[in-house]
Amino acid sequence: MILLILLIITAYLINLVLPWWGIAITGFVLGFQMKPSSGKAFGIGFLALFLLWSGQALYIHLANDGILSTRIAEMLRVGSPILVILITGIVGGLVSGLAVLSGGLVKDSLKKEGKN
Amino acid sequence: MKVFRLALPLILLMGLIYTFNRQISIQIGGETITLPPIGKFVDPESGFWANAEIELSESNELALEGFNGNASVYFDERRVPHIFAENEYDLYFAQGYVVARDRLFQMELQTLDASGRLAEKIGERALSRDKTTRRRGMPYGAEKALETMKQDPKTWEIVNAYADGVNAYLSSLEPKNYPLEYKILDFEPEEWTPIKTAHLLKNMTRTLAGGNNDDRTSNTMEYFGADFIEKFFEAKPELNDPIIPSSKEWDFERIPVEAPDTLFKPASAVELGEYERPEGVGSNNWAVSGSKTKSGYPILANDPHLSLTLPSIWYEVQLRAPGINSYGVTLQGTPGIVIGFNENIAWGVTNVGSDVMDWYEIKFKDETQKEYWHDGKWKPTTMRIEEIKVKDGETVLDTVIYTHHGPVTKVESNINEEQKPVYHALRWIAHEASNDIRAFYGLNRSENYDDYVEALSHYVAPAQNFVFASNEGDIALWVNGKLPNKWEYQGRTVSDGTDPLYDWQGWIPFEHNPHVKNPERGFVSSANQESAAPDYPYYLDDDFAPFERGRRINDKLAAMQDITAKDMQKMQMDSYSYYAETLLPSLLEWVDRDSLSSVDTEILQLMKEWDYFMDGDEIAPSFFRHWSGNFYRAVFYDEYETTEAVLRYPSRDRFVEIIKAEPNFKFIDDIDTDKVETRSEIVTASFHETVAELENYLGEFGDKWKWGYFIDNDIDHLASIPGLGRQNLFSSGSSEAINATRGGFGPSWRMVVELGPEVKGYGLYPGGASGNPGSPNYDFMVDPWRTGQLFELNFMKEEPKEYLYKLELK
Structure with a gap:
């Protein structure tokens, strides 16, 4: 839970200053530091950015009366602005999930190397 | 194994980031769709979501680097900027700034297109369009225009002020704030330079004077004979009602030109490219004198018909500085106002269908194309190498041969495969040096008829019917532009490139351009029909718009009395066929x-x-x-x-x-x-x-x-990006009606101006000031446009107390 909240906060902050792939850095670092079990790592990472990005998108969608999201839905031929919001969440989630997973695995292997 | 377990997610992660950071092309049902870089694009902070307008801009004071002036820009409730400045530099600086702020992508795309540089930004798919643009000599013409602009200190000052304004906006722009289309097409805006203004003006010439029938007429003559040509293209319909009526007397002798004894017959039936003018590019304008109006002052109306796009080709603005207080619409990338009014006069334009684009069959000495035959001798050609950069591809070098006529195109016959290719040179008004901005500069400041005529004398192309009205009570119309002095029917067929009699031998002197002032009938009008009655001494073209719109306008105006601005607005919506x-x-x-x-x-x-009546409900x-x-x-x-x-x-x-x-x-x-x-x-x-x-x-x-559905009225996005336009607008009108709405063409700006002690303007274009598809302002005038509702234009004499918001540029 703490990891989830930390992921959301750090991703939000780094995204203000770095391009979109900044979320991979915070995901990787937190995965490395906190090392959740491999099974959970991807899931938590995914969920964090899915919630953050689709949440941000949903807020913008509502505040903008759906003007832009409706146009983008038509442009991407996905039919509904809700799907555009979900795609936003999934894209963020995929990157974040993989980043947290990788961070954990790298830490893991370094530890094991240490033991050997 | 361990290494693999470790590496796999990392590789996946890198791969994902790489893929999500670039454009991807996918095939759907035989159609290739290029998707924006998806990660970058959906990022809620800097991707397209950042373009969703959530709150209105606030009043702000902007300290701009390198700007020592001072301008206040007030935005009214329709977000039209009203610019107040203390000198001309500041005025045009501010115009460049606000136009870039609202329409940056549009101004850049149009100039990229006009200079044959689209492929550099969007890739190979635009390459053939770029080649055509360059082979037609568009950049060549723009370079010549730039040289002329440099020689006129006034023009040079204002195009530079404008460029500085655009660049001041650009330097304040972070990637997250780029207009939406840059994020979709994945490129970055670049610095604005004065030549881009020249490109933009040449683009208007291409749109409005980039058509000809040379190959078509030659072929038709060959297949159906001279009688057919005479019957359909020389004889005019009885209902034809020229712009300058036959009541006008011409008090000059024309400058003579020598014509060849027999007409040149080109080598073979050829097709020179897509040069047919689309129906729908045309316009109406008229002015009625005070004797026919309720107020006793003239009223002027104008609606230029163009391909309709979002954002609109036009942008409303008011310009106020010592010596100028003008309101109207401007083209993105051009300082000043193109159609509008000030406290004393109003003016508007429609296109002149004069033939200013001619093809010459060229005889080269040999395959090197270094010399061509003209006037009894071999003359040297010049070479221009066009360097076309291609995004994600190799730069293409295209060599274009120039004769004194213009750039040469190689044409293969589509009839006779055995025949050797022939070469055609293009003589085109867009290749002329020009300083059209100076004409608009003058019109914006004109106080009376004489000022208007002086301003028009600077104008080159595309030739326009400039309608005029003043609060001194004058109305006038000049068919104006630089018009070649031709023998009858010169250049309507493919010309002989070896014979100097086929050259453009000179120009019609400005004072000889067809014009009329305060005619007895109490009105002047134009709707792209024939410029002048047959007694006008010069030949302009054999191809003008059908008589229908022009005659309808004249019928109506002749019958009307006690005219009000409302009547004129209603008339712009007339759909009679x-x-x-x-x-x-x-x-x-x-x-x-x-x-x-x-x-x-x-x-x-x-x-x-x-x-x-071409009524949508019928x-x-x-x-x-x-x-x-x-x-x-x-x-x-x-x-x-x-x-x-x-x-x-x-x-x-x-x-x-x-x-x-x-x-x-x-x-x-x-x-x-x-x-x-x-x-x-x-x-x-x-x-x-x-x-x-x-x-x-x-x-x-x-x-x-019902016609409203059938009329097929779409207003597509400028770059045809799906989702950013408006489709299937139920409307009335037709190409032959005053309300010439049809198939995505139509009145791109409707304006009615009532002159008088307090000038009153009304107008709208189908779109909005904002070029941002994420703003409600982007297309908010489309529905009022469809139903014919004009807004009263907020012409300010003093800096206003009430406004939506304000920008102070310092």
Whole structure:
């Protein structure tokens, strides 16, 4: 839970200053530091950015009366602005999930190397 | 194994980031769709979501680097900027700044297109368009225009001020704030330079004076003979009503030109490219004198018809500084106002259909193309190497040969494969040095008729019918631009590139351009029809718009008295079809009633009762336009399709006249059958064809057949990006009506100005000030435009107390 909240906060902050792939850095670092079990790592990472990005998108969608999201839905031929919001969440989630997973695995292997 | 377990997610992660950071092309149903870089694009902080307008801009003071001036920009409730500045530099700086703020992508895309640089930004798919642009000599013309602009200190000052303003905005722009289209197409805005203004003006010339019939007329002459040409392209319909009426007397001798004894016959039937002018690019304007208005002051109206896009080609602005207080619309990338008014005068434009684009068959000495034959000797050519950069591809070098006529294009015959390719040089008004901005600079500041004429003398192209009205009570219209002085019918066919008699031998002096001031009838008007009555001493072209719109305007204005601005707004929405009036009664007479079903009879009854207004709620206009089109095709297509050569089609108005007068006109017969068909048989067959087609296309006869749906009115995004335009706008009007709305073309700006002690303007364009598709302002005027509601224009004499918000540029 703490990891989830930390992921959301750090991703939000780094995204203000770095391009979109900044979320991979915070995901990787937190995965490395906190090392959740491999099974959970991807899931938590995914969920964090899915919630953050689709949440941000949903807020913008509502505040903008759906003007832009409706146009983008038509442009991407996905039919509904809700799907555009979900795609936003999934894209963020995929990157974040993989980043947290990788961070954990790298830490893991370094530890094991240490033991050997 | 461990290494693999470790590496796999990392590789996946890198791969994902890489893939999500670039454009991807996918195939859907045979169509290639290029997707934006998806990760970058959906990022809520810097991707497209950042373009969703959530709150209105706040009033702000902006300290701009390198700007020592001071300008206040007030945005009114429609977000039209009203710029108040203390000097001209600051004024045009601010104009560049606010236009870039609202329309950056549009101004850049248009100039990239006009300079043949699209491929550099969007890749290979634009390469052939870029090549065509360059082979036509668009950048060449812009470079010449730039040199002229440099020589005029005034012009040079304002284009630079404007560029500085655009660049000041650019330097404040972070990637997250780039306009949406940059994020979709994945490129970055670049610095603005004065040559881009020249490109933009040449682009207007391409749009409005980039058509000709040379190859078509030559081929038609060869296949159907000189009689056909005479009948359809020289003789004018009886209802023709030229812009400058025959009451005007010409008090000068024309400057003579020498014509060849026999007309040159080109090597073979060729096609020189897509140069046919699309119907719908045309416009209306008129001015009525105080003797016909309720207020006793003149009223002026203008609606230029262009391809409609979002964002709109126009942008409303008010410019106020010492010596100028002008309101109107501007083209993105051009300082000043193109159509508008000030406290004393109003002006507007429509296009002149003069022939300013001619093709010359060139004879080269040998394959090196270093010399060509002209005036009895070999003359050297020059070479221009066009370097076309391609995004994600190799730079393309394209060598274009220039003769004194202009750039040369190689043309392969599409008829005769054995024939060697021929070479054609293009002589085109867009290649002329020009300083058109100076004309608008003058118009914006004009106080009376003399100022207006002086301003017009600087104007080159595209030639326009400049309508004028002043609060001194004058009305006027000048058919104006730099017009080549030609012998009769010079350049309507492919010209002989070796004979100097085919060269443009000079220009019509400015004072000889057709014009009229305060005519007795109390109004002036133009609708792209023939410029002047046959007694005008110079030849301009044999191809002008059909008489329909022009005559309707003149009919109405002649009958009106006590005119108000409201009347003029109503008239701009008039959808009366002269085409239907002149043709439909005959079609109804000729159709064979014995062959009709009950639905057919019902349709025919509907047609009979129809009042010829192209009203969206009526079915008759849909049926008439389709039926008359099928009839026209049935008459001509069988003969026209006997050759691969591109041929010139008769105009609608002359066709109607001939088909009514000549029941045995030879083209009526369908040559693909043994039988000789009568006019009545062809009309009847096309009637049945029309019913079948409409049923097939729209379903059973009923409300779905209404013209409002059939009119096919779409306003697409400027770069045709799906989702960013407006489709299927139910509307009234037609290409032959004053409200010339049809198939994505139509009135791109409607304006009515009532002169007087307090000038009053009304207007709108289908769009909004903001070019941001994520703003409600982007297309908010589309529906008022569709229904013909004009907004009162907020012409400010002083800096306002009330406004939506304000920017202080310092």
